[in-house]
Amino acid sequence: MTARVLQVITGLGIGGAEQQLRLLLRHLPARYRCEVLTLTNPGPVAEGLRADGVPVSCLEMGGNRDLAALPRLVAHIRRGGYDLVHAHLYRACVYGRLAARLAGVPAVATEHSLGAREIEGRPLTRGVRALYLASERLGAATAAVSPTVAGRLGDWGVPPGRIRTVPNGIDARRFAFDPAARRRLRAELRLPDGVFTVAGVGRLVAGKRFDALVEAVAALPGAVLLLAGDGPERTALRAQAARLGAAERIRLLGAREDVPELLAAADLFVSASREEAFGLAVVEALAAGLPVLHGPCPAVDDLPGDHAPGARSLGECPAAGLTAALRTAAAAGPRRLPPPPAVAHYDIARSADLLAELYAHTLGGARPPRVPRPTRTRTPVPVERAARR
Incomplete structure (x- = not known):
């Protein structure tokens, strides 16, 4: 019926x-x-x-x-x-x-x-x-x-x-890692081979704490941030990047439809939100095989620990240890992980x-x-x- x-x-x-x-x-x-x-x-x-x-x-x-x-x-x-x-x-x-x-x-x-x-x-x-x-x-x-x-x-x-x-x-097939898409988008964005690239996705609002992510990437010499999204904090984030001398390395890409390609181009995904009701972007990043650093994220926190082995929690105050966590991830180098059980669950x-x-x-x-x-x-x-x- x-x-x-x-x-x-x-x-x-x-x-x-x-x-x-x-x-x-x-x-x-x-x-x-x-x-x-x-x-x-x-x-x-x-x-x-x-x-x-x-x-x-x-x-x-x-x-x-x-x-x-x-x-x-x-x-x-x-x-x-x-x-x-x-x-x-x-x-x-x-x-x-x-x-x-x-x-x-x-x-x-x-x-x-x-x-x-x-x-x-x-x-x-x-x-x-x-x-x-x-x-x-x-x-x-x-x-x-x-x-x-x-x-x-x-x-x-x-x-x-x-x-x-x-x-x-999520439609996990859409986010599966595509090496050709990685090469294509990195070339489009003029990202040389070997440049450690961090991705962030979401509406540019204060609660997402993208300012903490900008500061942490700016403190990591040579690293690049690809930030997809738009919102009221866009102007402030651009000014912050310029003030930190990292305007060329902090790429504010605006709202984009090609998030799977963006995740393919990145080496690490970070969600520094103060709190989330779910954390959809984290699951998408896991589906793309990316290591993930995250703050409070029910999508991961509500599951058994072995369901998302590529995700590392930054705790209740994600901004505090973010710079050190980025340094550790950059030192480990780029890697792709198999999609964890969390991806099938969602x-x-x-x-x-x-x-x-x-x-x-x-x-x-x-x-x-x-x-x-x-x-x-x-x-x-x-x-x-x-x-x-």
């Missing part, structure tokens, strides 16, 4: 949650016909979804407090005749679960970014937590991307019976199967009562039209 599912997400710029949504939709069983509604920012991932054949619309929401967007979202859900709403990221979870309840459609959500101290860069204030918990009760279940996040949700007061663990996943097909089970369980339960239709409201704009505005 076919079910129509509306995926509601805060934005579709290049980010971990956005890319994960696209990958999951490629692997969900065909009986789930999915469409995507982004509240704002129909960015590059929207174009990728459309290229995959997934319909994408934009609600053109003005901000967190644009309450006028709620009736438009309710109307969109009703008009689409969806059987299920799946919300992603904080704002979409709050508005999406409420709109689904008002439209009389069951909802689930995925918690992608709940850290110990913040969620999507927001400090975990009493108000943020209260609003999250109030909206969580309106859905049928919340999927956590790691056991660590599941534990945090339970500590917040979400009943254990409402929490499902659906880990992030296969995207397995994650899609777990999500399909959650959908089936939710749709098999009682649907919430329908409520009277609101007055007619503005239709969300198709993403291709919104992008032209």
Whole structure:
């Protein structure tokens, strides 16, 4: 039996949650016909979804407090005749679960970014937590991307019976080491043979601690940093590299689609984040056969130690020993490792199967009562039209 599912997400710029949504939709069983509604920012991932054949619309929401967007979202859900709403990221979870309840459609959500101290860069204030918990009760279940996040949700007061663990996943074949890709990209980036090259991937925000990585690489004579990603810290990181006299060795590459090739070109991967809800880039680096240095990373920390032998933890304060760890790695020289068991554990097909089970369980339960239709409201704009505005 076919079910129509509306995926509601805060934005579709290049980010971990956005890319994960696209990958999951490629692997969900065909009986789930999915469409995507982004509240704002129909960015590059929207174009990728459309290229995959997934319909994408934009609600053109003005901000967190644009309450006028709620009736438009309710109307969109009703008009689409969806059987299920799946919300992603904080704002979409709050508005999406409420709109689904008002439209009389069951909802689930995925918690992608709940850290110990913040969620999507927001400090975990009493108000943020209260609003999250109030909206969580309106859905049928919340999927956590790691056991660590599941534990945090339970500590917040979400009943254990409402929490499902659906880990992030990767397409390991896409990240398998390719010597030809290594030679090609190193030539493109003018990296001579023998230059020790460190890779970092992620949104350029303070919590990722790329400033610590820049400082550590700058202190290692001759080493080069390839940093893929964009965000508000980009200008500050560029200025830091210049101040340290390492502007030529710190390569800020911006948001890129060729992360597998970037990992092939590198000799070491580093994640110096203060905290992560999962740590997807670490798993991708392990799939590429790279040695990895990481801070708190549930994707690795939640598994037995022998599942990721190429990953070395830098502890709770990853910036402290990072320079010394880089020196040790550089002295050991470039090496490629076989993909560890952690990579198979996070296969995207397995994650899609777990999500399909959650959908089936939710749709098999009682649907919430329908409520009277609101007055007619503005239709969300198709993403291709919104992008032209």
